[in-house]
Amino acid sequence: MKILSPLSKPFEAGPLAEAGATEFYCGIVTKEWEDKFSYIASSNLRHDKVANFSSFKDLSLAVEAGSEHNVPVFCVFNAHFYSEKQMALVLNHVGQAIDAGVSKIIVSDPVFISMLKKQGFKTDIVLSTANPVFNSASLGFFKKFGIQRIVLPRHLTVKEIEGLAKSAKKLGLELEAFVLNALCPYIDGLCTLQHLGKNSDFVEASELACRMPFKTTCSGKACNETGGNSSSLKACVWQNTETTSCGLCALKSFEKAGINSLKIAGRGNSFDKKLADVKMIKHALSLLDLPEEEFKSEMHGLFFKANKQRCDFKYCYYPNKGLL
Amino acid sequence: MEKVLAVENISSLERLFSKEFSRVYFGAETCEQKIPSEVDVKKAIAFCKENNAGFSLMTCFCTDFGLEKLQKLFPLLSEKDELITNDFGVLNEASKYNFKLVVGRLLNRQFRDPRISSFKGKFPEEMINHLSLSQASSPGFRVLLKGFNVSRVEFDNCLQGIGTSLKGTCFSGSIYSPIVFVAATRMCLLANSSKLSSFKKVGIFPCSKECLGKSFRLDSKDFSKQLLLIGNGLFFENKKLPSQKELEQKGIDRVVTNTSLMQSE
Numbered sequence A: 001m002k003i004l005s006p007l008s009k010p011f012e013a014g015p016l017a018e019a020g021a022t023e024f025y026c027g028i029v030t031k032e033w034e035d036k037f038s039y040i041a042s043s044n045l046r047h048d049k050v051a052n053f054s055s056f057k058d059l060s061l062a063v064e065a066g067s068e069h070n071v072p073v074f075c076v077f078n079a080h081f082y083s084e085k086q087m088a089l090v091l092n093h094v095g096q097a098i099d100a101g102v103s104k105i106i107v108s109d110p111v112f113i114s115m116l117k118k119q120g121f122k123t124d125i126v127l128s129t130a131n132p133v134f135n136s137a138s139l140g141f142f143k144k145f146g147i148q149r150i151v152l153p154r155h156l157t158v159k160e161i162e163g164l165a166k167s168a169k170k171l172g173l174e175l176e177a178f179v180l181n182a183l184c185p186y187i188d189g190l191c192t193l194q195h196l197g198k199n200s201d202f203v204e205a206s207e208l209a210c211r212m213p214f215k216t217t218c219s220g221k222a223c224n225e226t227g228g229n230s231s232s233l234k235a236c237v238w239q240n241t242e243t244t245s246c247g248l249c250a251l252k253s254f255e256k257a258g259i260n261s262l263k264i265a266g267r268g269n270s271f272d273k274k275l276a277d278v279k280m281i282k283h284a285l286s287l288l289d290l291p292e293e294e295f296k297s298e299m300h301g302l303f304f305k306a307n308k309q310r311c312d313f314k315y316c317y318y319p320n321k322g323l324l
Numbered sequence B: 001m002e003k004v005l006a007v008e009n010i011s012s013l014e015r016l017f018s019k020e021f022s023r024v025y026f027g028a029e030t031c032e033q034k035i036p037s038e039v040d041v042k043k044a045i046a047f048c049k050e051n052n053a054g055f056s057l058m059t060c061f062c063t064d065f066g067l068e069k070l071q072k073l074f075p076l077l078s079e080k081d082e083l084i085t086n087d088f089g090v091l092n093e094a095s096k097y098n099f100k101l102v103v104g105r106l107l108n109r110q111f112r113d114p115r116i117s118s119f120k121g122k123f124p125e126e127m128i129n130h131l132s133l134s135q136a137s138s139p140g141f142r143v144l145l146k147g148f149n150v151s152r153v154e155f156d157n158c159l160q161g162i163g164t165s166l167k168g169t170c171f172s173g174s175i176y177s178p179i180v181f182v183a184a185t186r187m188c189l190l191a192n193s194s195k196l197s198s199f200k201k202v203g204i205f206p207c208s209k210e211c212l213g214k215s216f217r218l219d220s221k222d223f224s225k226q227l228l229l230i231g232n233g234l235f236f237e238n239k240k241l242p243s244q245k246e247l248e249q250k251g252i253d254r255v256v257t258n259t260s261l262m263q264s265e
Helices: A010-019 A031-037 A056-067 A084-099 A110-118 A136-143 A158-171 A229-234 A248-257 A271-286 A292-307 B010-016 B038-050 B064-076 B088-094 B114-118 B125-131 B139-147 B244-249
Strands: A002-006 A023-028 A073-077 A104-107 A124-127 A149-151 A174-180 A215-219 A261-264 B002-007 B023-026 B054-058 B082-085 B100-103 B150-156 B172-177 B179-184 B215-219 B227-230 B233-237 B252-257
Touching (some): A002 A271, A010 A023, A010 A056, A010 A271, A031 B125, A056 A073, A056 A084, A084 A110, A110 A124, A136 B064, A136 B088, A158 A174, A158 A248, A248 A292, A271 A292, B038 B054, B038 B064, B082 B088, B088 B100, B139 B150, B150 B252, B179 B227, B244 B252
Parallel strands (some): A023 A073, A104 A124, A174 A261, B002 B023, B002 B252, B023 B054, B054 B082, B082 B100, B150 B172, B172 B252
Antiparallel strands (some): A215 B215, B179 B233, B227 B233
C-alpha cells in the first residue's frame, strides 16, 4: 500500500520521500485566485493559506524534489462546485499544474471532470472525498466519468470499505482510505460549515466550527429517559478535540481488501508533524505480519507515543476494528 | 405555488397532512437506518391516493445496505410518482425505472453556513454573489441531470439568498422551508444516546433510533442562528421565505414544508 502524504512547501518533499512517503498531494491558491474569489471560495476545500502552495513555481520545485525520489505529486481542485466565472481560471490552473509535473488531479465536481476531459487534459483523475461514494452504484457512476481512483469517505466502517473494495476491483478502480488526522465529525462532502472562526477571519484547522464549544440543550420527550442527562453532554463530544486522529488498526484489513493508498490528512500541519506521520505509517506497515491482536496493541502504542494520549472513540477512524 | 409536506414516517403523515398539501415527500433524507419499510411505503402511497395528493419517495445517501433497501422500494412507485435522490449511486440505479426523478437539496451543492449572511460588506461583491450560487447554476450540471431525465432540482433557503435561476431551463425548482440543511454525519451522536454506557462511544454503530425522541439545540456566540442537531443531520431554522414573485422568477414552483423534522415522535 502506498503512503500518501500532504505537502504544502517545496522543501518538505525530499525529507518526506526519504522517510517513506510514496505519493504526495497538495493544493494551490494563487494571488490571482485570492484577489478574484478570496480564500472563502477557495479552489480546494482548504480555506487557509498555510495548507496551500501560492505559486506554480513552488509547486514545480516540489514536483522536482519528489521526482528525485520517484514520488509523484497530485494536486487538489476539489471545491464542491465551480461557477462559470471560476471555471476558466481553475482550468488554467490545472493546465499549469500539469505543466509543473503534477501527475494526478483530485476533483469533486462531476461537471469539472467533464470539463477536464473536454479540454483534452491527459491526466489521471482522482475523485475527492468531497464527493462521497458510499455505495457500489456510486463507484459505477463515477467510473463512467473516467475516474482512476476514489478517496473513500471518512465515515465508513472497515466492513463497508471491504465491500466497496470488492466492487472497485471489478471496475478497475483504485481506492484510497484515510488513516491519520482530521477525523471530521461531519461527512466532508456533505458538510457546508465554512472553515472560519470569529469575525470571519481565517483560522487554524483546530478551531473548526464543528469543534467549537456550543451550549447544548436536549429537546424532546426522550431527553428524560434513562441516561437522558448524558444526552446533552454527548452533543459536546467533539468540542475542542484535537485533529490527531488515527486509523492504523485497520491496516491489516486494508491490505487484505486491496486498498491502494493510505491517506494522511493535514496539509496545514507543520513539517515535523508530517514527517512524524509518514514515519509512523512506514513503521506500522513493517508490522503487518504480526497476528491481529498483537498488531492492534502495537498500533495503540504508536498512537500513544505520538500523541501522549490513549486511543479513544473521538480519535478513532475505525473503532469497530481498533477499540471493540 | 405547489405545497408539499415532507415526513419520515406514517404517524407523522397522518398527524401533519392537511388539504393545503398537494404532495407528500415520504422517507428519510439523511439516514439509511430510517429508510421506510415496503409496508409503510405502500401505506403512504394509499394515503396519498385517498387524499388526492401526489407521492414522492424521499431517499438519502446510503451504503450498499441502504441501497439494497431502496431497491426493494423502487418497484412500488408508478410512472406518476417521484423519487427524490440525494446520492449519485441512487440516481444511477433509480434511472432504470420510469418514475420521475428529482435531484434533492443534498445533491445540489450550496453554501449553507448561516454565518455567510454576515459577510456582506466585508468581502468583494463577486465573492458574495458566488456564495449564493448552487451547483444547479452550472450549465454542465444541468446537462448531466438531463442525461438522467431529472425533471426537478431542489434548493435550501439559505440566509444569503438563492442566486440560481432555473427560469428558461427544462427544470422546475423546489425550496425547503423552514429547516435548512448544513451537514450530515454517520457518527451519529443521538445513536444510543440514552445509554450511559455509550456516552463516549462515537462511531458508526447500530442504533435504536433514539433520534425519534430527541434532538439537540446548539448555541454559540459565533453563530447568529441556533444550530439544530436532528438525528444525524445538522440544520438551522429560517422562517423567512422569499416572496412568491421572487421564487417564480427563479423557476421555483414548489415549497417543501419540513417542520416535521423538529417534532420528535
